[in-house]
Amino acid sequence: MSVGERTLGIPQSRADQVRARRARKEQRIERPGKLERQRPKKRSKRARRRYDLSLSQEYNTQIQLTALPAGYVGQRLFAGIVLVLAVLGLARFMSSPGYRVGPLEIEGAGLLTAAQVRSLAEVEGMSAFLVDPQVVAARLEEAAEVESAQVSMSWPRQVRVTIKERKPAAEWDDAGRIWWLSADGVAYIQHGVASNLVRIQSDEPTLDFNGAAHDPVVDPDVVQAATELQSLMPDVASWTFDPQRGLSFPDSRGWKAYFGTDGDIALKVKVYSALAQDLEARGISASIVSVENPAAPFYSQQ
Numbered sequence: 001m002s003v004g005e006r007t008l009g010i011p012q013s014r015a016d017q018v019r020a021r022r023a024r025k026e027q028r029i030e031r032p033g034k035l036e037r038q039r040p041k042k043r044s045k046r047a048r049r050r051y052d053l054s055l056s057q058e059y060n061t062q063i064q065l066t067a068l069p070a071g072y073v074g075q076r077l078f079a080g081i082v083l084v085l086a087v088l089g090l091a092r093f094m095s096s097p098g099y100r101v102g103p104l105e106i107e108g109a110g111l112l113t114a115a116q117v118r119s120l121a122e123v124e125g126m127s128a129f130l131v132d133p134q135v136v137a138a139r140l141e142e143a144a145e146v147e148s149a150q151v152s153m154s155w156p157r158q159v160r161v162t163i164k165e166r167k168p169a170a171e172w173d174d175a176g177r178i179w180w181l182s183a184d185g186v187a188y189i190q191h192g193v194a195s196n197l198v199r200i201q202s203d204e205p206t207l208d209f210n211g212a213a214h215d216p217v218v219d220p221d222v223v224q225a226a227t228e229l230q231s232l233m234p235d236v237a238s239w240t241f242d243p244q245r246g247l248s249f250p251d252s253r254g255w256k257a258y259f260g261t262d263g264d265i266a267l268k269v270k271v272y273s274a275l276a277q278d279l280e281a282r283g284i285s286a287s288i289v290s291v292e293n294p295a296a297p298f299y300s301q302q
Contacts, residue, residue: 052078108162149163169181203240
């Protein structure tokens, strides 16, 4: 190989030719660079206006208020207007005269008049959408005359009331104040005139009205005993109640007969009848005859 050929870089041998081709090929191939990650373009934010409010010199401070974007305010304003219109429309719909409760349909009332039931229910003229049947039933049951109440509604504005009343069992003269008592001892005012009631009187105020209107004012056993005595001794016009000695009545033979309130009432009546006949047969003038304990009856002479 001559010096000129070596200087010009012209290969002579086959090995040199191969090395030259490899060198040219490596020059043509570029080393790939790192791929740059494409980042999403950020939305350009609109510059918000800022308002500076200076307070009085007394506070020596300043408030900065940032204005909301116009689109944000517009959406909220539109939603607010729609909400207000919906509420106004619903209120107008609910207050429509076509949905106001009319006269009640009342069933089961005997002691209470229709006007009294309507006054207790307090629903006439209300919007039917605001009537809660359970609340109305509970309001009716607060009355002493009402044992239970059921309230139902039918579209669009009809309310039906079905009540079960406490039937009076006795008429009680509580030291001058007349009350009607049911079998469970609940008292309420008179409703007209009833001739089939057991009449009981107490010389001193005895009935306890400290509880709720539907709480018993006297032991129900007293009313039950008086009712049973009246059925066995129908000629007795009225019974007197004493908290210590129970029920009694003035016998026409001149004594006062005491029966108490508990025990076997029928047995007491039999014992009393036999004792009274024996006293009358022997001509004994007694002031008190007691069968409070039928196993140990006694009498007291004047």
